[in-house]
Amino acid sequence: MHGLTTSLFSGLTTASLLFLVASGLTLIFGALRIINVAHGSLYMYGAFLVSSLVAASAGINVPASWMFWLALIVAPLLVAVLGGLMEVLVLRWLYRRNHLLQLLATFALFYILAGTGLLIWGGQYRSVPLPPVLQGHFMLTGGAAFPIYDGFVMAVALAVGLSMWWLLQRTQLGWRIRAAIEDPEMLAATGTNVRALFTGVFTLGALLAGIAGAIVGPTQSITPGLDAQILVSAFIVAVIGGLGSVAGAALGALIIGLFETAGVLWAPNFESAFIYVAMILVLAIRPWGLLGVAES
Amino acid sequence: MSLLAIENLAKNFGGFRAVDGVSFDVAAGTIHAVIGPNGAGKTTMFNLMTGHLRPSEGLIDFDGMDITGRRPSWLARRGLVRAFQITNVFPRLSVLENVECAVIAQQRVSGSLLFRHRSRTRRAAAELLEAVSLTHTSGAQAMTLSHGDQRTLEVALALATQPRLLLLDEPTAGMSPWETERMVELVRGLARSRGLTVLFCEHDMDVVFNISDRVTVLHQGRVIADGAPPMVRSDRNVISVYLGESRA
Amino acid sequence: MMRAGDALRRWGVPVTLATALAVFAVFGVYLSPRWLFFLQTVFVLGLFAVATNLLVGYGGLVSFGQASFYGLGAYVLALGWLHYKAPFVLLFVLAPVFGAVAALVVGALALRARHLYFALLTLAFSQLFFTIANQWYGFTSGANGVFGAMVPRVLAAPRVGYWFILAVSFVSIFLLWLVKISPFGLTLQAIRENRKRAEAIGVDVYRHQLYAFVIAGAFAALAGALFVVHDQSAYPGLLDWTKSGEPILMAMIGGLDHFLGPLVGAAVFQFAHDYLLKHTHAWELVLGLVLLAIVLFAPDGLLGVLSWRNRASSGSVRVRLARILGAAAEEDGRDHK
Numbered sequence: 086m087h088g089l090t091t092s093l094f095s096g097l098t099t100a101s102l103l104f105l106v107a108s109g110l111t112l113i114f115g116a117l118r119i120i121n122v123a124h125g126s127l128y129m130y131g132a133f134l135v136s137s138l139v140a141a142s143a144g145i146n147v148p149a150s151w152m153f154w155l156a157l158i159v160a161p162l163l164v165a166v167l168g169g170l171m172e173v174l175v176l177r178w179l180y181r182r183n184h185l186l187q188l189l190a191t192f193a194l195f196y197i198l199a200g201t202g203l204l205i206w207g208g209q210y211r212s213v214p215l216p217p218v219l220q221g222h223f224m225l226t227g228g229a230a231f232p233i234y235d236g237f238v239m240a241v242a243l244a245v246g247l248s249m250w251w252l253l254q255r256t257q258l259g260w261r262i263r264a265a266i267e268d269p270e271m272l273a274a275t276g277t278n279v280r281a282l283f284t285g286v287f288t289l290g291a292l293l294a295g296i297a298g299a300i301v302g303p304t305q306s307i308t309p310g311l312d313a314q315i316l317v318s319a320f321i322v323a324v325i326g327g328l329g330s331v332a333g334a335a336l337g338a339l340i341i342g343l344f345e346t347a348g349v350l351w352a353p354n355f356e357s358a359f360i361y362v363a364m365i366l367v368l369a370i371r372p373w374g375l376l377g378v379a380e381s
Numbered sequence: 382m383s384l385l386a387i388e389n390l391a392k393n394f395g396g397f398r399a400v401d402g403v404s405f406d407v408a409a410g411t412i413h414a415v416i417g418p419n420g421a422g423k424t425t426m427f428n429l430m431t432g433h434l435r436p437s438e439g440l441i442d443f444d445g446m447d448i449t450g451r452r453p454s455w456l457a458r459r460g461l462v463r464a465f466q467i468t469n470v471f472p473r474l475s476v477l478e479n480v481e482c483a484v485i486a487q488q489r490v491s492g493s494l495l496f497r498h499r500s501r502t503r504r505a506a507a508e509l510l511e512a513v514s515l516t517h518t519s520g521a522q523a524m525t526l527s528h529g530d531q532r533t534l535e536v537a538l539a540l541a542t543q544p545r546l547l548l549l550d551e552p553t554a555g556m557s558p559w560e561t562e563r564m565v566e567l568v569r570g571l572a573r574s575r576g577l578t579v580l581f582c583e584h585d586m587d588v589v590f591n592i593s594d595r596v597t598v599l600h601q602g603r604v605i606a607d608g609a610p611p612m613v614r615s616d617r618n619v620i621s622v623y624l625g626e627s628r629a
Numbered sequence: 630m631m632r633a634g635d636a637l638r639r640w641g642v643p644v645t646l647a648t649a650l651a652v653f654a655v656f657g658v659y660l661s662p663r664w665l666f667f668l669q670t671v672f673v674l675g676l677f678a679v680a681t682n683l684l685v686g687y688g689g690l691v692s693f694g695q696a697s698f699y700g701l702g703a704y705v706l707a708l709g710w711l712h713y714k715a716p717f718v719l720l721f722v723l724a725p726v727f728g729a730v731a732a733l734v735v736g737a738l739a740l741r742a743r744h745l746y747f748a749l750l751t752l753a754f755s756q757l758f759f760t761i762a763n764q765w766y767g768f769t770s771g772a773n774g775v776f777g778a779m780v781p782r783v784l785a786a787p788r789v790g791y792w793f794i795l796a797v798s799f800v801s802i803f804l805l806w807l808v809k810i811s812p813f814g815l816t817l818q819a820i821r822e823n824r825k826r827a828e829a830i831g832v833d834v835y836r837h838q839l840y841a842f843v844i845a846g847a848f849a850a851l852a853g854a855l856f857v858v859h860d861q862s863a864y865p866g867l868l869d870w871t872k873s874g875e876p877i878l879m880a881m882i883g884g885l886d887h888f889l890g891p892l893v894g895a896a897v898f899q900f901a902h903d904y905l906l907k908h909t910h911a912w913e914l915v916l917g918l919v920l921l922a923i924v925l926f927a928p929d930g931l932l933g934v935l936s937w938r939n940r941a942s943s944g945s946v947r948v949r950l951a952r953i954l955g956a957a958a959e960e961d962g963r964d965h966k
Contacts, residue, residue, distance in 0.1 A: 204909075
């Protein structure tokens with residue numbers, strides 16, 4: 086029972102991170118119809134930036150834990166700016182081109198960011214120390230221990246999820262984004278500045294990836310290769326949930342998080358295979374994802 | 382001797398009945414026109430006949446066979462072929478290659494990995510291009526052709542499948558008077574020389590009454606007249622429906 | 630009457646291949662082991678890329694799973710030697726067979742989806758194979774990969790190995806060319822240009838694409854087997870999705886529309902890789918920049934820029950390009966909505 090509860094919470098933590106990354110990916114695809122292969126790179130930069138900022142705090146006499154909180158805000162913002170630049174400088178020129186070219190452009194950006202990351206941060210493993218307030222465990226009934234930081238991750242994901250819901254459902258901007266996803270022709274007819282909207286959506290997506298990267302630091306070692314690693318999982322989550330649907334990304338993340346947990350329990354070593362099987366199954370039965378809209 | 386017989390064909394889109402109990406026959410070896418104002422249901426009917434849409438009700442009989450609901454590729458293999466309204470060719474392939482693809486499919490060698498089959502198919506394609514007077518464009522990419530030439534290529538593609546019944550969806554749409562005349566001559570010539578049955582829908586009344594052996598008029602999804610051109614032309618219902626719709 | 634342009638188009642590829650084969654064969658006598666090694670890699674990747682381009686460039690099917698079959702071919706040789714001590718010749722012949730069967734299974738499932746979902750399914754399979762190879766320590770030796778004398782000593786020698794790889798890859802590329810010019814190949818291109826129209830003229834699109842997928846998979850596996858001849862190893866990295874992306878990159882560099890483009894692209898890619906790796910860690914940065922430059926300014930690839938065809942047609946290259954891409958985008962757009 087112990088093991089089950091801990092595993093369950095661990096699965097939820099994974100789901101939280103996946104949701105954050107996948108939601109950005111799914112928004113970008115939904116509104117811009119671009120497969121952002123560089124999305125994982127943005128996530129990785131979030132993590133690296135936090136680790137650098139925290140490491141730098143020693144040099145400027147600021148307590149590492151303070152810097153951690155500051156970094157959690159600064160890093161995602163920097164990543165968002167990076168995303169915005171990517172859109173304005175590169176992707177904007179390719180909207181009229183065919184999808185293969187757009188994909189190759191983001192693939193090129195993936196390589197560029199990977200290479201640049203290597204130059205800036207080198208190849209060694211980095212880590213981010215936990216601030217004291219987030220260290221330790223919650224003790225649950227039955228004696229199961231559950232890391233406080235995992236709770237923090239879930240809280241962030243929940244907060245972001247609710248903010249996204251509010252943004253998409255209750256604001257003008259959100260309405261426009263949804264229109265871009267569901268009914269692009271109507272959007273054009275309303276005289277919206279589509280270019281600005283696209284830049285905005287891409288920046289938002291990058292911000293989400295940056296937040297995920299920023300909070301993942303303390304949970305695992307940060308290395309180059311994080312970009313490719315998270316990308317596939319994020320894609321699977323986004324696709325299962327239905328591309329363009331943030332709620333779908335949440336649902337997909339839960340499913341994948343749980344699948345992975347099940348995998349760890351039943352077939353440790355092969356748990357990652359489970360998520361690929363999950364995606365293949367979902368796509369075979371319902372190609373447009375669980376909450377996606379069927380394409381004619 | 383009717384090649385195509387349509388009985389009580391109907392199609393509902395949600396609450397809207399685009400085609401509402403249409404029946405008529407197309408006799409073999411004739412040129413048969415389907416006309417009607419915009420929204421009369423002509424394109425929907427074409428889509429039903431060519432397998433792009435499933436009928437909600439009714440029957441389509443082709444040469445004694447029930448073809449209701451059959452898919453386009455199945456129909457094409459049995460001689461019921463459509464040339465598209467929106468130019469629907471293979472854009473980056475050459476004009477010759479375009480036609481050759483259709484010949485390859487028709488000769489059932491699309492699965493062949495042997496190059497030598499292509500000399501045969503290439504020759505057949507060249508002949509077809511000759512028949513529609515497009516030989517001078519053989520090497521050009523299909524998408525670089527003028528509108529009229531692309532529509533002609535469409536016809537060549539349809540011909541390559543050796544149809545018994547050829548459906549033309551607004552063959553002269555968007556054409557200059559000169560191009561229109563060429564298309565008319567082409568269709569008339571082909572029908573005669575190959576014993577082809579042609580069913581087409583059109584807006585251009587001059588074309589319709591010029592070459593058709595028989596005309597069916599649709600209005601709001603129903604047949605309001607069906608017969609030889611002179612009869613249809615002077616039919617009171619037809620005239621009233623077209624009042625104000627005369628060719629610009 | 631065949632004009633110069635037509636003759637070039639018809640016989641350009643086999644003539645170039647035959648000439649290059651002869652030239653490289655002779656070079657084999659004089660080149661240093663370092664160059665032999667480099668060229669071996671180019672030929673292996675070139676075959677992999679040409680086979681992939683049959684699918685991507687000519688078939689219009691962007692698959693991110695070709696590495697599944699490439700790696701599978703390599704592992705057939707490696708594991709056949711490791712566990713069963715099977716004879717090299719048998720394993721070498723079996724590699725493409727396994728590739729074809731795997732491609733049949735993957736393709737049958739993946740091709741039921743279109744465009745993006747097809748790409749993602751192939752990517753999922755690629756990662757699935759990777760995970761199995763990486764985690765099934767008992768059978769595949771996991772992340773360490775398989776090393777050893779899996780190739781007969783005669784072939785492991787750089788010069789003989791070079792000639793062997795040269796011969797097999799060039800003959801295979803020639804066979805792939807035969808596929809491309811066959812009625813099957815033309816029909817495949819027609820499907821890429823206009824799927825609905827191909828259906829309307831009576832083509833069974835799904836089956837056709839499946840066969841193309843199988844052919845590409847079989848030759849990718851053969852390339853994987855050649856890799857083992859070159860490197861005497863097999864490891865999980867051969868199966869991963871970024872490996873699947875490499876042949877697409879190479880095809881892009883050389884020109885998707887040109888049959889030998891991927892071979893040229895493989896040479897450029899490998900050269901850049903080796904050269905840059907010596908001078909900087911961040912060779913990926915350069916690769917990314919080059920790829921981006923090509924996407925933005927020369928989407929027809931190197932051979933496209935030099936192409937006879939482009940110059941001969943109406944209008945400037947730029948205008949033609951815009952029309953091609955616009956037409957493709959429109960076609961795609963129509964399909965998506």
